Amino acid sequence: MADGSLVPAVKTTCPYCGVGCGVSGVVAQARSLAVSGDVAHPANEGRLCSKGSTLGATVGLEGRLLSPMIGEREVGWSEAAGLVARRFSQTIARYGPDSVAFYVSGQLLTEDYYVANKLMKGFIGSGNIDTNSRLCMASAVAAHKQAFGADLAPGCYEDLDLADLVVFSGHNAAWTHPVLFRRMEAQRARGQKHVAIDPRRTDTAEVADLHLALAPQMDVRLWNGLLADLIGRGAIDRSFIAEHVNGFASVEAELAQADQSPAAVAADCGLDLADLQTFFQMFADTPKTVSLFSMGANQSAQGVAKGLAILNAHLATGRIGKPGACPFSITGQPNAMGGRETGGMANTLAGHMDFAPDDVARVARFWGAPKTSPKPGLKAVDMFEAVHDGRIKAIWVMATNPAVSMPDAGRVREALAKCPFVVVSDCMADTDTMAFAHVKLPALAWGEKDGTVTNSERRISRQRALFPAPGQAKADWRIIAEVADAMGFGDAFSWARPASVFREWTRLTAFENLSRTLNLSGLVGLSQADYDELAPVQWPVGADRLGTPRLFTDGRFQTPDGRANMMPVASKGPATACDPAFPLSLNTGRIRDQWHTMTRTGLAADLWRHAPEPFVEIHPEDAAAVGVTEGVLTRVQTVRGEAVAIARLTDRQRRGGIFMPIHWTKAYAPSGRSNTLIAPSVDATSGQPEFKHTPAWVRAYRETWKGFLIDRRGFAQPEGADLIWRRIPQTACTLHEFAGRGDEDEREALRRWIGEPLGELLSYGDPATGARREAWISGDRLERVLFVATGGALPPREWLVDLFEQNVPPAARATLLFGRPPGPVIDRGPTVCACLKVGTRTIDDAVRGGAASVEAIGATTGAGTNCGSCRPEIARRIAALNMLKETQDAA
Known part of the structure; x- marks a missing residue:
């Protein structure tokens, strides 16, 4: 304040995921806002993820609708x-x-x-x-209602602290609920074990004790197999079932309709038999088990069956209403x-x-x-x-x-x-x-x-x-x-x-x-x-206003007879089978630092650094079969439509499957929208759509020219051509990447898009090849940079983007059109830690300098010390560099 008095903090709640983190906000002039985690809020105890930490960058009035x-x-x-x-x-x-x-x-x-x-x-x-x-969430709602008599989530976050085993079923908590993941990560020091059930080796799966890379839509088969195994071991709670559960006999009868041997279940689920048996043993041996299920389970044409199969395993073992033991549906929205x-x-x-x-x-x-x-x-x-x-x-x-x-x-x-x-x-x-x-x-x-x-x-x-x-x-x-x-x-x-x-x-x-x-x-x-x-x-909240942390502690449910219902469910596999025309299974979901359709997070430049463009993850062997290489523009097609995204080749993606994020919109990358590809198949009971399996194929886009435009102002969308473009907000400018097939309409659209020059123009062009490099400078400020190429690589964007945050030094003018600084190039690499802007090169240097753990990297660089959502990626880089060093030493 102008008179030096303190501005009181306002306690509020984060508007992103279902963790419901408490936020403390301090307002200054001109809608400036400093945010921190509310240490008194029991959901997060002061922690915030990368999205919550950048809320202060999203409260301006840019782009707001302010009048009817x-x-x-x-x-x-x-x-x-x-x-x-x-x-x-x-x-x-x-x-x-x-x-x-x-x-x-x-x-x-x-x-x-x-x-x-x-x-x-x-x-x-x-x-x-x-x-x-x-x-x-609709499938979880329907499963709760069938099993418990109402849409009742029985657990609480304290259960995540007390559990000895946490099963993540279709839940990449490290990215989607990072504050809760940090909470569970802290419990691993005392021996808490993690199992991740996911077709992708996500960051959650990467650091889990066991990863089950499930074949598409085999969740019910897996959980039914688990329940059959528990029954065979005598690891169910027959006393709890007799006193508190209906339907066990019907579920047993359903299980008898299929071969429930571990070998048969493993074969159907595409899993290693030893891994499956390890999971069954861990579940049987661990009374304090929490099963977290989220979008990977719910977003399915058999999402209700998946939820019920998880609830059945907990009801049969009495792992509900007890500290550290419950099935736990994690909501996606605030x-x-x-x-x-x-x-x-x-x-x-x-x-x-x-x-x-x-x-x-x-x-x-x-x-x-x-x-x-x-x-x-x-x-x-x-x-x-x-x-x-x-x-x-x-x-x-x-x-x-x-x-x-x-x-x-x-x-x-x-x-x-x-x-x-x-x-x-x-x-x-x-x-x-x-x-x-x-x-x-x-x-x-x-x-x-x-x-x-x-x-x-x-x-x-x-x-x-x-x-x-x-x-x-x-x-x-x-x-x-x-x-x-x-x-x-x-x-x-x-x-x-x-x-x-x-x-x-x-x-x-x-x-x-x-x-x-x-x-x-x-x-x-x-x-x-x-x-x-x-x-x-x-809730529920009685007269004492103390609330109720945990439901069903007395074994009573909201059904007419007070007993829970176990419901028989059968595994049906994917609603739509892949065929030779569409041999791959498209899975869609969230990325770490963006939220839904980026209406809010798109305003925070720091949140673009980790994943700046729409991408498609594909296994290297699947990519090689169709001529797709790392970093190329790639067409993804289903019977519903086509998208174009950057190829990311990774063995973390199961063979036969591909993954695309859901976030991009017409304002940021109209060709990168994934949900135009998704068929409207829904669960018959819940009406929840199937987002996790759509038959698809991929091919290289094979552009004939490409370029980038960096401008201090935001740009309207280019119109009038099939130009593939992506808009990437930066701190002091906006980066646009674009590519085309050589159509003159595309080039004309680019000319209209750019408009008239601003200030002094520096330019280079090669009419024979169509290459073009231009920079506009007004005084000492860089206003706009344009690079167009028909072959070869374009220069890195980082240095040019940084120039928009400072005056352009005379020495830099001479090298502007080369796209590199006059001195040594400082390459921070792709961002790993969005909170503190730490890139891969900085982390790799720290590893080579002797930092051998995630904690040591944090002490050296700061990476992973704020929200922690980057910690699995840091661990992965440490392991990769150590393996490389061992290989080199052996050679």
Whole structure:
């Protein structure tokens, strides 16, 4: 502060993954924000990952939507809300309530979710509200409901500390939940063992005690085989089963339908028999076992069966409701759990109630909404198909980007383009989905929101505002309430502040509640001051407000007879088999330092350093068979579409499989979008799409020219040609990589894209080859650099990018067009540690200098000492260099 006084820190919650880390933010002038981990928050105890650590770089107003828009016209809130209300009301009057839909997001706060659900299901009278959590958590929800009677995650993070064995089933925790992974990593010193079940040798698998590189969609076969082995060993808890579990005999009968011998299971799963037997022995011998399952298990056409197979193993052994022992579904988004609680999914009502007549009547009484929908609505994939075929004629998308994130994303874009009325409320002005909006509504972003979220261990935490609302942006719950008011429902949506919404929500959880575990009765009637100061607490919450860390400790479940249900499940293999035309299995997922469609993380330059471009991982033998080499542009094709990405050859990828990240959008790399390739196959029960197995093939792209453009300003997208391009934000500029096939339209598009020169021009060109090198300098500042080549390598970009952060020295001008500095080249190599900007060369030098452990590398370079998500990669580099040294010494 100008007078030297201290600025108080604001305690809030991170907006990224389901860990729900506490964040401490200190605001300075001009929306500057310093963030650190909240040491008092029990979810993270002060740790933050690379994404959370860079939150301060994402709170500027660049690219924000700050006014309501109708078409391209700025309007006031009254006009915008009035139009949305009128069009929705007219559509409902003409075609019925099921002709409209909401598609919402785990980025919403619980208060937002509750209000959206109340409007659609209670007052519009349709079940057509679904959430992007359908894409990540729906199968776990369905498995929980079948086994436990409700969507109840039994474990808590303390179980990860107490477990002696942790099984990661389709969960690359080192990248997706690094704060939890560090927590478990610390327990390995006392002997905690890790098993990773994943077709890829991820960073989690790399450092595990055992990696089972499972064949595609063989999870059920593996877990059924484990259960059969446990039964054969006498390693199940027959007393627990007799007292607390139904269905064991049916599961035994199902297991008898197939050869469950370890040899048969290993053959079907594509595993080494000795490795499989080691896993079976470890599980049998370790009462304190936690099985973490996430996207790799859920995102499947048999995701519910996978979840049930995991739950069966824990129920049969009594490893549930006990310290250090539970099946644990880890959520992907910050408030996926809050959405599940409030009925954000199309097949549930708020408060963990379903569409049974008694539940519908109860919710209708509480809301005073006699038109409450009596039936479920359309799940996400079916919802957008209904938009495409015209059954849904008005849709409101809130805080998510389905034009990128949905499977068969090209068809989703077609659906939005055809829809008569599309409303999008978001904080950003230019997302792939926003391009289809007839009405754009400016919502608050993280740092401006005020409300609650629920993390993976059922812990409710506060998100608190650090900044005032910018422009005309409003909270999502308030936007929905204003539209509801304009539709004539104002009396039921007349809250003054988020605390009022929260109080109503807690009252609903307690209303006529004789048996539902989700009960927030201890939080009913919170004063505004109590809400403001609400400490993190796990539901259910009783009168003492202490919360409940662990469920089912008494062996009682939320079923009519209080017993859990073991459900027989059969292994079915992939929903779509590969064939000679598409011989590879495409698996998609997240990378370490980006989040979803990069709406927020794309603003933080440091988060681009580890994986700056879309890529496809492929085993070297598969690559050699089709002429693909390391680093070349590569076409990936399925029956749904084609993408182009950089090839990364690695034996960490199982033969026959390839992997692509999900994050890239039209704004960053339109040719690198992976979800246009994914077929909309879904689990029949949960409606969750299959993202982990799509038949595909790869070929080299074989560009005839390529180049890069570095500019101090951001650039609009090049139009008018099939130019392959990628935009990579840097600290003081933007790097664009591009390539083409030699079409003159491509070159003309490049000329239009670049526009007029800026300042003094330095140039070199070779008309015979088409090579071109140009640099624009204004005073001592470098404004733009362009390199185009038709053959050979382009120079490294790092030095040129660094020049944008400083004045250009005279000596550098003479070598600008060579693309290298006048003195020695300092090559830091690809970034390993995003937090502290430590590259591979620095780490390799430290290893050669005698640093023989991850801890020693941290002491020498700082790498791995902040969030720790890079620690497996550091360990891998140490091992590789040591092996190289041993080979050289032996020679």
